[in-house]
Amino acid sequence: MATIELQELTRRFGDVVALDSLELEVASGEFVSLLGPSGCGKTTALRIVAGFEWPDSGRVLVAGRDVLDLPANRRNMGMVFQAYSLFPNMTAQQNVEFGLRVRRRPKHDRSKRAAELLDLVGLAAQKDRYPRQLSGGQQQRVALARCLAIEPSVLLLDEPLSALDAKVRVQLREEVRRIQLELGITTLYVTHDQEEALSVSDRVAVMSSGRIEQIGSPAEIYGHPRTPFVASFVGTMNHLEATVVSSAAGKVRCGPAVLDVGLSAASHSDGDVVTMYVRPEHVHVVALAPGQDMPPELFEGKVTSLTFLGPVTRVGIASALGGLLADVSSSMALSLAIDSTVGVSIEAGSLRSLALT
Amino acid sequence: MAAVGTIEPAAGEPSVGPPSVGPPSEGSPSGSALQWRRGARTWLRWIGVVPFFGYLAIFLLIPTGELVVDAFKGPTGHFTGANVSAAVHAPYLSSFETSLELSALSALFGGILGVFVATAVLHRGVPAALRPVVFTFSGMASNFAGVPLAFAFSATIGTGGVLTGLFQHLGVDLTTLVPLTSGVIGLSLVYTYFQFPLMILLVIPAIDGLKREWREASTNLGASTISYWRYVGLPIILPSLLGMMLLLFGSAFSAYATAYALSGSTGNLVPEVIGNLLNGNITVDPQLAYALAFGMIVIITVVLVCYSLLQRRASRWLR
Ligand SMILES: Nc1ncnc2c1ncn2[C@@H]1O[C@H](COP(=O)(O)OP(=O)(O)OP(=O)(O)O)[C@@H](O)[C@H]1O
Numbered sequence: 001m002a003t004i005e006l007q008e009l010t011r012r013f014g015d016v017v018a019l020d021s022l023e024l025e026v027a028s029g030e031f032v033s034l035l036g037p038s039g040c041g042k043t044t045a046l047r048i049v050a051g052f053e054w055p056d057s058g059r060v061l062v063a064g065r066d067v068l069d070l071p072a073n074r075r076n077m078g079m080v081f082q083a084y085s086l087f088p089n090m091t092a093q094q095n096v097e098f099g100l101r102v103r104r105r106p107k108h109d110r111s112k113r114a115a116e117l118l119d120l121v122g123l124a125a126q127k128d129r130y131p132r133q134l135s136g137g138q139q140q141r142v143a144l145a146r147c148l149a150i151e152p153s154v155l156l157l158d159e160p161l162s163a164l165d166a167k168v169r170v171q172l173r174e175e176v177r178r179i180q181l182e183l184g185i186t187t188l189y190v191t192h193d194q195e196e197a198l199s200v201s202d203r204v205a206v207m208s209s210g211r212i213e214q215i216g217s218p219a220e221i222y223g224h225p226r227t228p229f230v231a232s233f234v235g236t237m238n239h240l241e242a243t244v245v246s247s248a249a250g251k252v253r254c255g256p257a258v259l260d261v262g263l264s265a266a267s268h269s270d271g272d273v274v275t276m277y278v279r280p281e282h283v284h285v286v287a288l289a290p291g292q293d294m295p296p297e298l299f300e301g302k303v304t305s306l307t308f309l310g311p312v313t314r315v316g317i318a319s320a321l322g323g324l325l326a327d328v329s330s331s332m333a334l335s336l337a338i339d340s341t342v343g344v345s346i347e348a349g350s351l352r353s354l355a356l357t
Numbered sequence: 358m359a360a361v362g363t364i365e366p367a368a369g370e371p372s373v374g375p376p377s378v379g380p381p382s383e384g385s386p387s388g389s390a391l392q393w394r395r396g397a398r399t400w401l402r403w404i405g406v407v408p409f410f411g412y413l414a415i416f417l418l419i420p421t422g423e424l425v426v427d428a429f430k431g432p433t434g435h436f437t438g439a440n441v442s443a444a445v446h447a448p449y450l451s452s453f454e455t456s457l458e459l460s461a462l463s464a465l466f467g468g469i470l471g472v473f474v475a476t477a478v479l480h481r482g483v484p485a486a487l488r489p490v491v492f493t494f495s496g497m498a499s500n501f502a503g504v505p506l507a508f509a510f511s512a513t514i515g516t517g518g519v520l521t522g523l524f525q526h527l528g529v530d531l532t533t534l535v536p537l538t539s540g541v542i543g544l545s546l547v548y549t550y551f552q553f554p555l556m557i558l559l560v561i562p563a564i565d566g567l568k569r570e571w572r573e574a575s576t577n578l579g580a581s582t583i584s585y586w587r588y589v590g591l592p593i594i595l596p597s598l599l600g601m602m603l604l605l606f607g608s609a610f611s612a613y614a615t616a617y618a619l620s621g622s623t624g625n626l627v628p629e630v631i632g633n634l635l636n637g638n639i640t641v642d643p644q645l646a647y648a649l650a651f652g653m654i655v656i657i658t659v660v661l662v663c664y665s666l667l668q669r670r671a672s673r674w675l676r
């Protein structure tokens with residue numbers, strides 16, 4: 001299997017800088033997602049790898065070999081498009097055979113291989129259907145089988161699930177991952193859906209304005225965002241303004257409270273104003289019985305909003321630390337009312353400044 | 358008939374069908390006033406198209422009906438099949454053959470040339486600014502017919518034409534190579550001049566309907582441009598292309614002025630023969646003219662039926 005390396009890729013469209021010295025390495029057999037907001041250059045990067053777009057400068061190496069001077073039809077890469085890419089005049093089987101047909105493989109080999117792949121994506125029974133007779137999810141499965149048929153060196157997917165229903169989307173992303181692991185194929189996956197990226201990737205590259213802000217495992221990206229952009233783009237994050245009291249001891253002042261936090265001593269000095277981050281699931285809320293005094297280890301807060309999210313309810317709280325969001329179990333949230341006073345605590349060690357390395 | 362004809366009705370008609378209006382809503386049990394209002398509203402929906410159907414009746418259906426009836430009338434007004442029988446036998450049968458041949462050839466030439474120009478213009482590498490230029494040219498050129506077109510061709514490659522003179526210096530006689538006034542080939546070349554821009558106008562939407570993803574997917578899978586067109590592009594738009602070439606066929610079949618301007622009263626195309634029979638350059642026989650016209654109507658009807666069948670087939674994959 002092949003590695004992919006993007007080196008200092010730059011692409012401008014007029015005044016728009018779609019890619020700004022983009023650097024990315026994908027190991028052999030690895031599944032890497034490009035995650036970022038609309039217009040950050042994900043598609044442009046992928047299309048440059050596929051050969052449908054060219055960089056103004058930079059290099060693309062696949063298996064160590066520069067592919068930029070190869071035409072797209074000689075790159076032997078599998079690409080799955082967002083939607084509507086199946087040839088409407090061919091059945092599922094004929095679509096899957098297409099790549100082998102233009103490679104002049106014998107009919108017998110072609111249909112055998114197509115049958116295997118349709119089986120792999122669970123559509124053996126639908127092989128004689130035309131694309132218009134298939135659901136959106138089935139069409140994308142066929143598209144996946146079609147590009148796997150040519151045994152591509154790498155697999156490129158550009159938001160392949162974004163045109164599908166939420167339920168099918170979840171099911172299919174797991175299937176894409178299962179097949180990718182089964183074949184061990186190097187995969188570059190473009191999405192703007194963070195849940196999708198975090199759930200299926202070996203590593204996630206968060207992009208913004210044509211650059212990669214941070215690349216790491218889903219747990220790293222979620223748990224240790226390194227830039228303010230990543231912190232606010234991935235998941236929900238509370239931001240608290242704080243002043244460093246003692247960088248050596250890891251203490252900051254936030255409103256009236258002095259908090260123990262994980263600060264990297266080297267990067268802050270006493271008196272610095274820093275932004276601290278904490279996820280809603282690390283903010284705990286305690287309902288107080290009527291007339292009960294505030295326990296000393298809790299901060300006082302007032303419930304400002306309650307948003308039911310299924311298993312958890314997101315609670316908006318106004319506190320002396322600032323506005324906070326907390327995720328509490330929905331059964332516990334039943335005891336909370338808007339404007340009620342609650343006790344708030346932040347899980348030890350979960351309040352962080354950005355991880356700097 | 359006017360000397361400067363343009364493409365005659367056949368080209369415009371096929372897109373015209375009765376508007377699809379759902380079944381008139383049945384009155385609900387909630388009272389006759391409501392029912393009446395619904396009925397009135399159904400009527401209102403039709404009012405807009407009334408002038409159009411009026412126009413259709415007065416200028417198409419009534420004359421056509423009259424013509425068909427006249428085609429079966431003898432000089433004294435009795436019923437006879439003699440006119441129609443004469444129309445499909447020598448010497449008139451050869452007019453039909455010539456007309457069909459000319460229409461088919463010019464549709465083929467114009468169709469193929471039009472497709473090539475349209476694909477070239479729509480190619481990714483070609484600046485989009487060129488499109489409106491080509492559209493404008495096509496709109497103009499597809500209406501360039503009759504005397505001006507005949508003159509333009511005569512002045513270029515006719516006897517004493519500019520190019521003819523140039524080629525004479527090289528020892529090539531263009532007038533025998535491309536005879537404008539005699540033979541179907543020369544005339545179909547002249548017709549191609551207005552056929553191919555018409556094809557461009559017709560075919561651009563169909564080619565635009567080919568999704569970029571199909572092209573890119575086929576390239577990604579290793580196909581060359583030729584393989585793409587062979588296995589994907591062409592099979593998808595072929596029914597549309599054939600349908601549009603049928604329209605070109607129809608427009609050539611009923612065109613009159615260009616041929617007349619080139620060959621005068623000696624022409625042997627069905628419309629020319631009809632003209633001669635009506636205005637009596639050789640003999641006057643209006644009944645026979647009606648019978649010939651009836652033959653044309655039958656052919657155009659067949660063309661339109663084939664066209665709508667192809668359109669239905671085309672809409673399977675496009676749109
Ligand atoms: N062919 C083009 N011509 C002009 N500008 C372009 C072209 N392709 C992309 N751009 C611009 O480059 C930037 C990056 O586009 P790109 O399609 O790569 O974004 P993206 O991250 O895929 O966004 P999305 O999530 O919306 O698909 C955008 O600002 C876009 O407008």
Ligand SMILES: [Mg+2]
Nearest residue numbers: 042043044158
């Ligand atoms: Mg995109």
